Amino acid sequence: MNLVTGLISFAVFLQNLEMLWLQKYFKACDPWQKNKHGLNQQIYTLVLIFSLVASICVLISPSVAGLSIMLLSTCWISARFGGSFNGGSDFMTFHILAAALLALLFPSYERIALSYVAAQSVMSYFIAGIVKIKSSEWRNGRALPFFLLYANAAHESSTKYWLAKSPILSLIVSWCVIVFELLFPLSLLSPTSAIIFVSLGAVFHLGNVYFFGLNRFFFAWLSSYPAIILLANPLVTGTQ
Amino acid sequence: MFMRLLIPSWRFFDITGTIPGLYVRVLGSKDFPDQWIDILHPPDLHWHSLLFNPLGNLHHTLCNTLDNLIQHPEDQYSIEVIDQYVRYYLVAKLQCQGGNLYQFKVTGSNFDADQRNEEDLIISPETFL
Numbered sequence: 001m002n003l004v005t006g007l008i009s010f011a012v013f014l015q016n017l018e019m020l021w022l023q024k025y026f027k028a029c030d031p032w033q034k035n036k037h038g039l040n041q042q043i044y045t046l047v048l049i050f051s052l053v054a055s056i057c058v059l060i061s062p063s064v065a066g067l068s069i070m071l072l073s074t075c076w077i078s079a080r081f082g083g084s085f086n087g088g089s090d091f092m093t094f095h096i097l098a099a100a101l102l103a104l105l106f107p108s109y110e111r112i113a114l115s116y117v118a119a120q121s122v123m124s125y126f127i128a129g130i131v132k133i134k135s136s137e138w139r140n141g142r143a144l145p146f147f148l149l150y151a152n153a154a155h156e157s158s159t160k161y162w163l164a165k166s167p168i169l170s171l172i173v174s175w176c177v178i179v180f181e182l183l184f185p186l187s188l189l190s191p192t193s194a195i196i197f198v199s200l201g202a203v204f205h206l207g208n209v210y211f212f213g214l215n216r217f218f219f220a221w222l223s224s225y226p227a228i229i230l231l232a233n234p235l236v237t238g239t240q
Numbered sequence: 241m242f243m244r245l246l247i248p249s250w251r252f253f254d255i256t257g258t259i260p261g262l263y264v265r266v267l268g269s270k271d272f273p274d275q276w277i278d279i280l281h282p283p284d285l286h287w288h289s290l291l292f293n294p295l296g297n298l299h300h301t302l303c304n305t306l307d308n309l310i311q312h313p314e315d316q317y318s319i320e321v322i323d324q325y326v327r328y329y330l331v332a333k334l335q336c337q338g339g340n341l342y343q344f345k346v347t348g349s350n351f352d353a354d355q356r357n358e359e360d361l362i363i364s365p366e367t368f369l
Contacts, residue, residue: 014291014292017292018292018293018294018297019294021292021294022294022295022298025294025295025298028328028332029324029325029327029328029332030324031302031305031320031321031322031324031325031328032321033324075245078245081301082305082308082317082318082321083245083304083308084245084304085297085301086297086300086301086304087300087304088248088250088252090245091245091248092248094245095248120248123250124248124250124252127249127250127251128250128251128252128253131251131252131253132253137351142351143253143351146351147253150259150349151259152259152260152261152280152282152299152303152306153282153296153299153300153303154282155282155284155285157285206290209289209290210285213282213283213285213289213293213296213297213299213300214300215289215290215291215292215293215296215297216293216297218290
């Protein structure tokens with residue numbers, strides 16, 4: 001669990017750096033200004049600094065206080081932006097922080113906390129796979145070009161046009177994504193399958209960073225991978 | 241608000257969703273053509289965006305707000321957020337002066353036979369900047 005805690009602390013550290021950098025942007029324009037829950041800009045900045053320091057402290061040595069500060073600031077930032085700042089990555093960050101806090105408060109529940117993190121990670125891929133296989137557009141390979149060309153988060157790159165303009169390549173990549181997501185629960189079968197699936201997962205998220213700029217997702221999901229690898233290991237799950 | 245945080249849907253890249261667009265136009269000004277301008281562009285990506293991509297994530301947040309607005313067109317809070325952003329864009333990016341009349345619209349694109357089938361969903365009243 002220490003590795004999960006360390007990785008999620010690093011993710012929160014990067015998230016807080018981004019939020020602090022955005023403070024100068026929000027001085028000029030803060031569309032969400034009416035949702036600060038009575039807190040002014042200085043207090044908001046202070047919360048971010050506290051969370052940043054807490055993430056560094058937890059990286060060095062996990063503590064209940066540090067994890068609590070990170071968890072509360074994640075909730076508060078989500079509330080400030082009307083539910084979440086970054087969608088799925090905020091959700092995953094919140095659940096991993098909550099599990100890490102639970103494991104630290106009640107060490108006997110560490111395996112339950114690990115299982116919870118692994119379950120959230122596995123479910124996220126599996127549900128996304130179900131959604132895609134139920135869609136005829138994903139099955140025939142036409143959804144991928146649509147997202148690459150028209151999604152607002154999609155960045156300009158020659159690769160995306162190359163991929164989007166080739167129906168066969170789009171079909172192959174679409175089915176690779178669908179099969180990978182649907183089979184992800186198999187990662188829990190053995191340490192080898194866990195390593196294979198989380199490696200594919202890391203590549204998948206790097207692809208999402210390249211095409212859609214979703215860097216927070218990469219680190220949030222990366223934090224859940226040690227839980228999957230540990231749960232897949234019979235020496236951990238079978239003998240304790 | 242916290243339900244989404246507690247019970248995430250994990251429905252990533254669901255094709256049944258509508259992809260939003262955001263356009264603005266300045267009315268009755270000599271300096272600006274009376275045409276809708278697309279103002280929803282992701283910032284450039286760099287190699288370091290893997291570690292640090294604040295503007296990209298802010299863009300993502302704005303898109304999430306537009307998604308929410310499309311699902312709940314009556315949501316006054318989302319409308320105010322978008323209006324604030326549009327005002328900022330007009331002044332900071334388009335160098336539009338106060339006193340000009342502006343209008344924004346939110347569009348939705350649906351998947352339809354490989355084409356972007358875009359329709360106007362919300363058109364704001366004409367407002368002075």
